[in-house]
Amino acid sequence: MFEKDLHISFLLDFYGEVLSERKRTVLDLYYNDDLSLAEIAEEIGISRQGVRELIKKAEEELRFYEEKLGLCYRFRQAQQSAEELLALLRKAGVEGEVFQAAEALAEKIR
Numbered sequence: 001m002f003e004k005d006l007h008i009s010f011l012l013d014f015y016g017e018v019l020s021e022r023k024r025t026v027l028d029l030y031y032n033d034d035l036s037l038a039e040i041a042e043e044i045g046i047s048r049q050g051v052r053e054l055i056k057k058a059e060e061e062l063r064f065y066e067e068k069l070g071l072c073y074r075f076r077q078a079q080q081s082a083e084e085l086l087a088l089l090r091k092a093g094v095e096g097e098v099f100q101a102a103e104a105l106a107e108k109i110r
Helices: 007-018 021-032 037-044 048-069 071-091 096-109
Strands: none
Touching: 007 021, 007 048, 007 071, 021 037, 021 048, 037 048, 048 071, 071 096
């Protein structure tokens, strides 16, 4: 059975534009539109095995970009840090304009 790695969908958001249009389309259909390999094969006119191989190659490429650039990791770290900062401000009893400004900044990261 061919298991979906849902982290790939997140990587696709970050690095999808550097993939070929064909790879990007196949991954989008598979991960975001939740089409089966057979449905994608019919849609783009290749074999089911061809779709599977294309997905594997595209996934490897996305993982390579993340390994080299780390954009997803840094983004998630920024999100986590923003949440931790808001929690600390709440715990310290910060309210009003300062807290609202911090919340607005954290929202931009989310």
